[in-house]
Amino acid sequence: MSTIHSFTEENYLKAIYHLSTGNNSVVSTNQIAEITNTKAASVTDMLKKLAEKKLINYIKYQGVTLTEAGKNAAVNIVRKHRLWEVFLVEKLGFKWDEVHDIAEELEHINSESLINRLDDFLGNPAADPHGDPIPDRSGTIHQKKLVRISDMQQDQNGTISGVSEHSSVFLKLLEKMGLTLGTKIRVSELIEFDGSIILIVNDHADRTISREVAKNILVML
Amino acid sequence: MSTIHSFTEENYLKAIYHLSTGNNSVVSTNQIAEITNTKAASVTDMLKKLAEKKLINYIKYQGVTLTEAGKNAAVNIVRKHRLWEVFLVEKLGFKWDEVHDIAEELEHINSESLINRLDDFLGNPAADPHGDPIPDRSGTIHQKKLVRISDMQQDQNGTISGVSEHSSVFLKLLEKMGLTLGTKIRVSELIEFDGSIILIVNDHADRTISREVAKNILVML
DNA sequence: TATTTTTTTTAGATTAATCTAAAAAATAAA
DNA sequence: TTTATTTTTTAGATTAATCTAAAAAAAATA
Structure with missing residues (x-):
């Protein structure tokens, strides 16, 4: 099913995913560098690697877009992040402003059965504590019009x-x-x-x- | 409180901890290499690093023991591992033979409040699904005589x-x-x-x- | 005790992820 | 349409964790 990517690769995919929502689907090197807290040179290296793995479409000097595979990987990370946030708030009693950093770590835990069981345990929530929609196990996002x-x-x-x-x-x-x-x-x-x-x-x-x-x-x- | 160590350092500390229970408190390079799935040469390098950080007592050719700091770090990882195992079995419905690998990942999540809340959420269990005692938040282990x-x-x-x-x-x-x-x-x-x-x-x-x-x-x- | 075997360490490389500084390309401004 | 600015890429280093092969030390055996 989903191939395993490194912690770092996952963070880049997630960054590109978040940057390519809305109007701009093409994302620039500098934008990625900014939200991943790295330098543009490092981003370029990683982009080559992700392109090699067919997770992004990358043309030198022209920015990147996610491939289907890359998008699936990114959505899955987002799914995990948001489910863990629900867990932290609903079950452990954290406040909604306290959960981001912890979920940032938890989102990289690799186990499909874990995340699907967690989903069920939480009652298959539609949204995380900030109202962001949680992709279902097929990767579909049901976003309400807000x-x-x-x-x-x-x-x-x-x-x-x-x-x-x-x-x-x-x-x-x-x-x-x-x-x-x-x-x-x-x-x-x-x-x-x-x-x-x-x-x-x-x-x-x-x-x-x-x-x-x-x-x-x-x-x- | 507890300093942050790398994922890898944590695995070495845990390995040394598990090897130094019972009779042998001094642990050899080869033993560590075996349970960490690495080669002795790699272990030697890491031992130098851990000794540098005062997490182990290391004398060339003579094996290692954990310092107080090292033992605390190791016990904390064990605490996390076992609490997560309880969560996986009690809350998510995993079988006792399915949880080890997932807990192996979860044990590296770094958040004291997370683990203490989890502990409370689980009802402060005394033992994990295999009967192994769960260290309390001070690091004390209440082991029953078996x-x-x-x-x-x-x-x-x-x-x-x-x-x-x-x-x-x-x-x-x-x-x-x-x-x-x-x-x-x-x-x-x-x-x-x-x-x-x-x-x-x-x-x-x-x-x-x-x-x-x-x-x-x-x-x- | 001398020799052989095993264990451990060192030396030198490799890989992933990062960096700085310089070069190249694209974009904006004059 | 040149020139200047910004962005991106390349080149070359660095750090953490690992490896293989060889050397050194310790332990076991003859």
């Missing part, structure tokens, strides 16, 4: 269902403001001056959030 | 509480014979011819086991 609060209209309602920023400071802030997953919100007012937004939270409390915060909270309408 | 079936007298009773052989073939054999942990046995007869032993299992079924098997089943009297 919109940023910053893109909502006045008086529109929704349920907080994800975040697009995973830093601990940001997550702690949301926690403190009571803006965690599942919270129902209503856009009460759009402040013209600086783009900040006043929300009605759970039908009573109101909270003002900056445009920057609003851009990183994802809502299901 | 005897091998091969050392029991005729008509003596006991409860199977551990094994000293962890191979899958052996564990599957015990499973098939109903000689799993917690099973009550009585030594019914000692066969002089080949040292094999007839057991009364749970007061009714009787099972004949070879001396080799009897040596590897540990019983609490």
Whole structure:
């Protein structure tokens, strides 16, 4: 089934995967260097190796895309990462801002039966503690349609269902403001001056959030 | 607290720890090479490195012992390994002969809070699925006094509480014979011819086991 | 005790992943 | 369309962990 790749190769595949979501499917050497905390020269070496193994399509000076095999490998790592995050939060009681680094290690454990049993044990969750969808065992991702609060209209309602920023400071802030997953919100007012937004939270409390915060909270309408 | 060591260093420390139990506290280069699946030359290199880090006491040509720091590190790895084994069996439903290799990977995950939470989640188990004691968070090991079936007298009773052989073939054999942990046995007869032993299992079924098997089943009297 | 065998160490290479500094290619600006 | 800037690649080193083959030390045997 899935071939075994080194810890390092897996991290590069994951980096390329995360960088190639959305608009840009072609990823540059420098982008990869940045999120893997390495230098461009090191990335070039690894790209050659991954291309050799047919995990990426790589043309010198022109960036890379994942092949089917590479994408499968990457999705599998993401699946593992997110399932472990659910485990850490749901079963061990970690907070949502504490689990990333540990899951970063756990995602490299290699055992298909382990991860499928874990999946069942957790009740086959659809999303991780940050609302990111968990790929199923075939690699399919069922992503719900979410919109940023910053893109909502006045008086529109929704349920907080994800975040697009995973830093601990940001997550702690949301926690403190009571803006965690599942919270129902209503856009009460759009402040013209600086783009900040006043929300009605759970039908009573109101909270003002900056445009920057609003851009990183994802809502299901 | 506990300094971080490389994956490889951890495996050497664990190997030395396991080899230095019982009578021999001094461990030889060749012994280490054997259980780490490396060559003696590689071991020598690593021993220098571990001695440099004050994790072992090493005198050329004279074998090694663990320092306090080294022993602490090793015990911690053993603690992690055994807790993960409990998790795999108790929570994910793996069989006792399936968990070793996975735990071998999981034991290198570095997070004290993770392992302490896991410990609590599992109900602070005293032993792993093979009956081996789990060191507590201070590193103390509460080992119950166990005897091998091969050392029991005729008509003596006991409860199977551990094994000293962890191979899958052996564990599957015990499973098939109903000689799993917690099973009550009585030594019914000692066969002089080949040292094999007839057991009364749970007061009714009787099972004949070879001396080799009897040596590897540990019983609490 | 002298010799043989075994064990351990050293010497010198190899592989994976990384780096810095310099060269080459692509992109942006004048 | 040259020139300047940025990005990417190559060249050459470094570190960790490993290896084989040879040398040195220790242990076993005659």
